[in-house]
Amino acid sequence: MKTTPPPVTQQTRSSLSFNPDIGVIGDFRGSYISKGQKNFDLYLNETEVSLQATVDPYARADFFLSFGRDPETGKYGVEVEEGYLTTLSLPARLQLKAGRFRSAVGRVNTVHPHALPFIDMPNAYVNYFGEEGLKDEGLSLSWLLPTKAFYQELLFQVTSGYSESPAFARSEGNRLLYVGHLKNFFTLNDDNTLELGLTGISGPNDSARVSNMGVVDITYKWKPVKLNTYHSLTWQSEFYFNHQNLMDNYSMSSFGMYSFIQYQLAKRWFLTGKYDYAQKPFDKTIKENAFSLTAGWYATEFSKLEFETKTTDDNIDKRFYQAWLRWIFVIGAHGAHQY
Amino acid sequence: MKKISILSLFFFCISFFSFADTIKIVTTTSDMKSIAEFVGGNKVSVTSIATGYQNPHFVDPKPSYIISLTKANLFVTVGLDLETGWSPQLLSSSRNTKIQKGSSGYVDASEGVNLLQVPTAANRAEGDIHIYGNPHYWLDPLNGKIIARNIANGLERVDPSNKSFYEANLVSFNNKIDLKLKEWQGKMAAYKGSKIIAYHNEWVYFETRFGLQIVDFMEPKPGIPPTPSQLVKVIKEVTANKIKVIISSPYFTTSSSDVVSKQTGVKELTMATSVGAFDSVKDYFSLFDYNIDNLITALK
Numbered sequence: 001m002k003t004t005p006p007p008v009t010q011q012t013r014s015s016l017s018f019n020p021d022i023g024v025i026g027d028f029r030g031s032y033i034s035k036g037q038k039n040f041d042l043y044l045n046e047t048e049v050s051l052q053a054t055v056d057p058y059a060r061a062d063f064f065l066s067f068g069r070d071p072e073t074g075k076y077g078v079e080v081e082e083g084y085l086t087t088l089s090l091p092a093r094l095q096l097k098a099g100r101f102r103s104a105v106g107r108v109n110t111v112h113p114h115a116l117p118f119i120d121m122p123n124a125y126v127n128y129f130g131e132e133g134l135k136d137e138g139l140s141l142s143w144l145l146p147t148k149a150f151y152q153e154l155l156f157q158v159t160s161g162y163s164e165s166p167a168f169a170r171s172e173g174n175r176l177l178y179v180g181h182l183k184n185f186f187t188l189n190d191d192n193t194l195e196l197g198l199t200g201i202s203g204p205n206d207s208a209r210v211s212n213m214g215v216v217d218i219t220y221k222w223k224p225v226k227l228n229t230y231h232s233l234t235w236q237s238e239f240y241f242n243h244q245n246l247m248d249n250y251s252m253s254s255f256g257m258y259s260f261i262q263y264q265l266a267k268r269w270f271l272t273g274k275y276d277y278a279q280k281p282f283d284k285t286i287k288e289n290a291f292s293l294t295a296g297w298y299a300t301e302f303s304k305l306e307f308e309t310k311t312t313d314d315n316i317d318k319r320f321y322q323a324w325l326r327w328i329f330v331i332g333a334h335g336a337h338q339y
Numbered sequence: 340m341k342k343i344s345i346l347s348l349f350f351f352c353i354s355f356f357s358f359a360d361t362i363k364i365v366t367t368t369s370d371m372k373s374i375a376e377f378v379g380g381n382k383v384s385v386t387s388i389a390t391g392y393q394n395p396h397f398v399d400p401k402p403s404y405i406i407s408l409t410k411a412n413l414f415v416t417v418g419l420d421l422e423t424g425w426s427p428q429l430l431s432s433s434r435n436t437k438i439q440k441g442s443s444g445y446v447d448a449s450e451g452v453n454l455l456q457v458p459t460a461a462n463r464a465e466g467d468i469h470i471y472g473n474p475h476y477w478l479d480p481l482n483g484k485i486i487a488r489n490i491a492n493g494l495e496r497v498d499p500s501n502k503s504f505y506e507a508n509l510v511s512f513n514n515k516i517d518l519k520l521k522e523w524q525g526k527m528a529a530y531k532g533s534k535i536i537a538y539h540n541e542w543v544y545f546e547t548r549f550g551l552q553i554v555d556f557m558e559p560k561p562g563i564p565p566t567p568s569q570l571v572k573v574i575k576e577v578t579a580n581k582i583k584v585i586i587s588s589p590y591f592t593t594s595s596s597d598v599v600s601k602q603t604g605v606k607e608l609t610m611a612t613s614v615g616a617f618d619s620v621k622d623y624f625s626l627f628d629y630n631i632d633n634l635i636t637a638l639k
Binding site for chain 2: 057060086088089090093094095144148150151153183185186187190193223225226227228229230267268300301302339
């Protein structure tokens with residue numbers, strides 16, 4: 001009987017090259033809308049190329065290049081969706097990010113759209129930040145608080161305002177965009193978690209004045225540890241409070257929110273119901289109410305197929321309906337998603 | 340009286356400082372935790388991120404895990420991309436430079452393991468394949484010795500003053516493995532060559548060590564849930580080979596093997612893939628005790 005272990009030899013467990021991890025994500029879509037001239041469409045919405053690697057003992061770098069279609073012209077363009085450096089060795093539980101990145105606003109803004117459990121972005125989110133969301137160029141400092149009972153992270157970001165969003169614009173003067181975010185994560189027990197986030201944003205708007213925003217996000221998750229690949233539930237809501245200074249002695253406040261519940265029916269099947277409420281930032285008397293339902297079939301970790309229907313009411317136009325089909329597929333390296 | 344209180348204060352201080360001085364180890368799985376406890380003894384305090392009844396491929400990277408990682412002196416990973424979906428993200432969020440890959444506090448427990456099922460090509464058409472080889476190597480008790488050696492090396496890097504203590508623990512762990520392996524192989528001798536079906540391809544090291552023969556899997560490809568055609572195939576194989584048992588893991592549903600069992604009368608057995616899978620599986624040794632005793636009962 002052989003009881004001695006085989007000789008301990010050093011084995012190479014990573015490919016000996018300095019190439020970064022490369023991944024390509026395709027996002028193919030079909031869409032329907034009940035109003036207007038063109039009701040049906042089929043298109044490759046986005047091709048995202050990710051390049052990620054450690055730079056040196058002090059930092060790592062992440063690049064996400066997006067080849068997207070302009071919905072107006074139908075032409076493809078390339079954009080640096082994100083490109084940033086993250087420090088790995090700052091003292092005092094600090095981490096610094098520099099470059100272009102998704103701003104630390106709520107929950108939806110920091111997630112790449114292909115990873116969301118629905119296809120359209122929440123109405124209120126689009127009204128304030130646009131379809132592409134708030135992403136900007138600058139610095140982000142994060143501090144992990146020494147709280148022992150639960151996870152607490154404080155982020156402070158200063159960016160130049162390049163992000164073309166309805167609520168914020170690049171200042172012709174020296175005004176910068178400031179974002180502060182406090183993330184609180186509570187483990188209720190092995191199967192249940194709760195996250196509460198508070199965000200404050202202040203920055204220049206296109207009236208050359210300042211807009212201020214407060215965002216509250218609440219996420220409850222039930223994911224039984226033992227059979228976590230079969231059943232789970234996520235209830236996530238975000239509330240947006242916006243105050244825009246538009247002229248001297250004239251400002252506008254508005255409010256918007258979304259709330260969704262995602263339930264995992266089986267290993268590969270997910271159902272997501274979402275409610276949207278949004279006041280238009282420029283005229284809060286215009287109110288949108290929308291309901292949507294998304295069914296997702298997650299074939300593997302590397303591809304998923306989703307179908308969403310949505311009903312939208314506002315107090316100007318008559319009710320309209322939308323539907324989308326989305327096929328997400330990944331080749332190469334695929335980074336982990338946030339919890 | 341005064342003497343006693345001074346003495347007790349002295350012992351209190353000793354116990355306080357020895358507690359304060361413990362090396363904090365965070366392991367990805369409970370098997371690594373159990374082995375680290377054998378090697379580290381009372382000089383270490385160990386926590387595991389994954390529980391023993393959880394699928395180690397799909398652990399959710401909850402931010403709360405980061406709290407223990409920020410203070411860890413040693414991080415032990417199974418490696419071979421087993422935890423690729425969650426541990427790198429937790430590690431880089433920990434801001435703890437001592438335990439990053441390449442640092443002295445980072446232990447890849449797979450170093451030196453003789454790997455099985457190393458693919459010749461990386462092709463995801465084959466399902467969830469692992470490009471470095473099958474990562475479930477801790478299910479061969481002899482690989483437990485290699486894991487223990489790697490953990491001891493890590494401990495000696497971060498705490499060289501206790502080297503002889505760790506080496507002594509390592510020797511007694513290895514001796515116990517040798518002793519228990521004789522017992523386990525003795526029990527299994529009568530069942531050498533037994534054909535079985537497994538749910539997922541995670542038993543190859545166990546199968547090889549104890550001379551079993553896994554004929555097929557419930558999953559048509561690793562990570563792909565059982566399909567009707569796969570069930571038909573398995574039912575045929577069970578009948579043709581007179582297979583007595585389908586083995587599975589706590590984190591897989593039994594609905595598909597229930598169908599096969601109903602059709603053929605084959606037994607179903609949920610084995611312990613990790614320490615803590617069931618209440619009685621308290622450490623690395625009882626992991627094999629549990630699996631071997633239950634497997635023998637099913638194969639009888």
